Amino acid sequence: MQLPTGPCIGVDLGGTKIAVARVEPDGTLSRRCRIDTRVTDGPKVIIQRMCKEIQKVMGTERVAGIGVAAPGPLNARTGVILSPPNLPGWVDIPLREELEKAFGLPVWIENDANAAAWGEYMRGAGSGADPMLYMTISTGIGGGVVLNGRLFRGADTYAGEIGHTTVDPSGPVCGCGRKGCLEVMASGTALARAAREAAERGNSLLSEWAEQKGTLLTAEHVFSALDKGDEAAAAIVERTVEYLAIGISNVVHLFNPRRVVLGGGVTRSGEWLFNPLRERLGKWLMSSFSGTFDLRQAELGDDAGVLGAASLWAEKRDTFETTS
Structure with missing residues (x-):
């Protein structure tokens, strides 16, 4: 897997933890962190917490964009979280828009299982x-x-x-x-x-x-x-x-x-x-x-969603260029 546009940030919002990592052009993960999701805190607080961790991982170095794996159902084209059973209170949350406002970077939101599937296909047990x-x-x-x-x-x-x-x-x-x-x-x-x-x-x-x-x-x-x-x-x-x-x-x-x-x-x-x-x-x-x-x-464990989200962000970069 290659991310030809440069390093980006991969985020996995699925499960009980939020995982964030910088994904290098060769697909390796660096400068990573994991924090509790605490789903009962609601979308506003969780998004603020996620942004804080993204900023921490990003530091002062430039990255090309942000890929997020989030629980479905969601609309990957619009980046709107619809109503995930495992994220109570998240109804029609425009996560992509929120993150683009916060960081001024192109963001791609993908269903977390889809992102993990793509990660395993690219570099894990599904390869080939x-x-x-x-x-x-x-x-x-x-x-x-x-x-x-x-x-x-x-x-x-x-x-x-x-x-x-x-x-x-x-x-x-x-x-x-x-x-x-x-x-x-x-x-x-x-x-x-x-x-x-x-x-x-x-x-x-x-x-x-x-x-x-x-x-x-x-x-x-x-x-x-x-x-x-x-x-x-x-x-x-x-x-x-x-x-x-x-x-x-x-x-x-x-x-x-x-x-x-x-x-x-x-x-x-x-x-x-x-x-x-x-x-x-x-x-x-x-x-x-x-x-x-x-x-x-599966072979990638907790890295599958982060890696898959980053790879899918790179795949969708033309979308950002034509819609911005």
Whole structure:
């Protein structure tokens, strides 16, 4: 990956952290920082905090522009954040306009899962695979598709919302207002909710840990308990894998990818997730799709969104020149 216009700033607003880094022309990241998002503070305060970190990373040296990966749904053409379930209060927020006013630089806003997908395609686990499907399993679930060497955005730039495909119509209400989305059934948040429910029923390591003062059960606790042979944790993971297999197989049937790359915090459990998922996919895929793609863990970690946003900013630089 090359950024021929010079260094720029990459920002990832997705998840519980805001990541900011200076991205050099060769794609390396330097002078980086990460701070808590604190979503309950609302858009005005979070944008101010983000601007402060951007300025800190930028310093006094000139950069060409700013690329931001933000939770969807959003309109990438206008740079407006619409109404992300994981950013409460962010309704029709003109983030691109706000940042351009603050820094006097061209800004590109991209869905965070799309940005991570592009980062993994350019320099990570998706390199050389086309079509490529990327899915992040973290606080929420998002996705991105690379098709014919380009990020597929759809007619209105809303494509890739894999987390809001329905996998259980009788499931709980998702943050988007609909029932049984993949996100509400199989995200890290869903795993944490299931852990708390299991703890309330008792007779598990999860209930023992929940009773410890100050312990808030998370997805990580579920996989730790599974590693110790806990039956309640095993049931949670089995159910989660089932929903992930349904969601992934649906998108595989649509796009026939050569590679499926999974990233996000939940995937750090490694083979505790990937081995049963590979097995369960066989149940939901049409036989003709068997062996047509490989399933891999993302390689770039927390850098995927920042790198992808910076690369997409460079790709869109002609847009700024023709619209300014």
